[in-house]
Amino acid sequence: MRLYLVYFALTNLRHRWFMEHGSAFRGQLGADMRRMFFGVLLAVATVAPAAADEIKTGGKLLLTGGVSSIEGSGGGGLATWATTTGYATEEGVGGNVHGTYVTLPDFELRSWGAAVGVFDRVELSYARQSFDTQDAGAALGLGQGFTFNQDIWGVKVVVIGDAVYDQDRLLPQIAVGAQHKRNDRGAIIAAVGGEDDTGTDYYVAATKLLLDRSLLLNGTVRMTKANQGGLLGFGGPNGSDYSAQFEGSVAWLATKRLAIGAEYRSKPSNLGFAREDDWMDLFAAYALNKNLSVTAAWVSLGDIATFRDQSGFYISLQAGF
Template structure:
């Protein structure tokens, strides 16, 4: 009898860890009854209604961390349902500001469709560059992601991560200006492959992405420069579950440096990295606060930013 109670407690601890990570990843959560095992996503309903959803959205609209996509499919839908999320993110540095907002829909835990818009405000730097104070660049992004193999959470008996392929079409509203700065185009497509694994026993999420891109500053300054080739860049995330409602982690995103090589008057483009904490107060909400280092953006001054994001979903 004591062994049975021990097994039940262990199963509930595993389910609790899974639930919090699923909230962070935008997946459904259910706490199993006594003696039950952790259910797979398609089984996780009560009276046909999802128990909980939530998550974090990357600045370009894909489900994942703030800077990098994960292999998970956003929204709260199971493999027999659909789910959706909407987000708003504000990033502020000493010299610049950026607002990002958008929405995504997840279809049957297989396909994710997203749309987002990033507005980059040059503030006083725009005036110093002759563009005018508050001159802004807007990047509109349409994305698709497809899960191709694995299960990030429920395949705990396998080291195979969840794998997904994605694409993001980006269009800059200042095409003529970014070309004058040295970019080849105001439009471009990023292609990426992501692998994500949750280690429940360690309360740890690990994710990695390889991105093929021509984008300058994620597309805010156009695409291409000294060359018009795709560059393979690495991105990664690690997140630790602190309790059922709190997740902390770090991210790193490598970026190409083609625009500064085409225009030596611009500062080189640096990699981005952050440290974040996400609070999940309920099944439909997630708040993320982060410190982000954006490196040099046009000028030689390194940009350290505060990042705040709100997401709601079902």
């Protein structure tokens, strides 16, 4: 039954996506990403029913799949981790949907998406971000409530290591991944000096659970051109090449259900009209059970599009298996 639901959800997602964005993908890279994404989805969807007794769901320990990051990949709030999303072990398939809301003094950021973890090895994710400029939109001459939307397609592959069980080794769990981002406001991005409205981030993430200290550490190096994560496009007068950026997370496991921690994420500052700052947050993630978790955070996103000190509240709900 659960397998059927996975199949149904994936088919539905694909159908829905084609209905909404069928012709939106442009460029070879996008086509490749899309082919790869749906190729793996299709493989999962066809293999899953055929091997019904082999595929299991929900074998991981509570919270060890992480939560859904703002870009849809499994991780913390602002950072992507090397763990695969969902609760499936290497015998099965897990997945989840998330909705995230960030309220800032002058803006609002919303994200929703879905992700699947396959055999605890591969993660595929989709997120749609909406960056609502609210009153700032009017002040910037864009119009009240002008909203940038961005689709993010993610693929992550675990290369080596077991973050949870390798407690006698220093080797972390390491994953490599890509996030292909497509912003729907190309004209405005060009007008503010952004070079492109699409871009692909590549990253290497390392996650280690220090169980004897109840600490989880993550470090990720991301090659990116993205301005404000891509919400303001990619590249600009101050930088048009990929630069290596770092994102780090520390989480303390307070109880079986509750992790509290902090994150830091460095960013390039490619645009000329406004300086871009690094991001940081303090978060608490609470798992009600293996199907539902809530993450609340205080985020400090610095200056965004000339508006100073954008610090605010982040709340994210995640449902899955």
